[in-house]
Amino acid sequence: MARKPLFEVIWQSMTASNAWLVFAAAVGAVSFYVFLLKSAPRGNGRVTPSISNSKDGKPSLLNRMRQQQFKGHRVCIAWEVLAEQGQWRDHAKEALVVFAVDMEVYVMCRVNCKQEKNEVLAMLTGISGLVRHRILFCETAKGYESFCRQIKPALVVIQNEVQASFLSTVLPNVVLVGANVPGSTVTCISSIYDLLLQYAA
Structure with missing residues (x-):
């Protein structure tokens, strides 16, 4: 008797609603991963650090130089x-x-x-x-x-x-x-x- 592939066995054992839940979760995970990739800063671009103005409560210019x-x-x-x-x-x-x-x-x-x-x-x-x-x-x-x-x-x-x-x-x-x-x-x-x-x- 031929064995069924594991994926086919798992798929048949799941109800229709469970299958759609798994599919929706997979799509959501992929979408979130793509969003993170687009949001991450690119390494080949020149990123300039921000500098705060010299105001009360912030480091002095010489400290920021240091x-x-x-x-x-x-x-x-x-x-x-x-x-x-x-x-x-x-x-x-x-x-x-x-x-x-x-x-x-x-x-x-x-x-x-x-x-x-x-x-x-x-x-x-x-x-x-x-x-x-x-x-x-x-x-x-x-x-x-x-x-x-x-x-x-x-x-x-x-x-x-x-x-x-x-x-x-x-x-x-x-x-x-x-x-x-x-x-x-x-x-x-x-x-x-x-x-x-x-x-x-």
């Missing part, structure tokens, strides 16, 4: 923060090298002539992660404000007190180097090396 919350985000840095009279400031190049690898760094440079522009480009040549179209030049102080409004960086590092105060009204995270703006949301540090120390901590 937690590397700016990694992968746009950062604008004024050239005066990095160099003075054609020479790198202490640890400034080291900081730029680290930030350019992990962040989308824009260097904003105010120059008076083509020779100054060429000198800046020569100093920035060879820094990994820093691409030419992110080295920006202008001739007036207003240029930095225009750059920041267009780029909308997650972080801007600047040396001018007036610009820092203004930008803090339109951008969430502004760092002022070498000066102090009391009673504002601007984070004040002595040099860009302070940011590097927090980032590398």
Whole structure:
């Protein structure tokens, strides 16, 4: 006597209503699995972590720097923060090298002539992660404000007190180097090396 296939035996032993219940459960499970696959973040897309604004009760900008919350985000840095009279400031190049690898760094440079522009480009040549179209030049102080409004960086590092105060009204995270703006949301540090120390901590 020939044996019936196991599936056929199980199917015949089930009532019609039970069969429909099993079928509905299977369809539901497959649908839920497809939903989970579509909802999951794609690995090949660039996912940018969110950054909370610096408000009461939230971590300070330096703490968020230590937690590397700016990694992968746009950062604008004024050239005066990095160099003075054609020479790198202490640890400034080291900081730029680290930030350019992990962040989308824009260097904003105010120059008076083509020779100054060429000198800046020569100093920035060879820094990994820093691409030419992110080295920006202008001739007036207003240029930095225009750059920041267009780029909308997650972080801007600047040396001018007036610009820092203004930008803090339109951008969430502004760092002022070498000066102090009391009673504002601007984070004040002595040099860009302070940011590097927090980032590398």
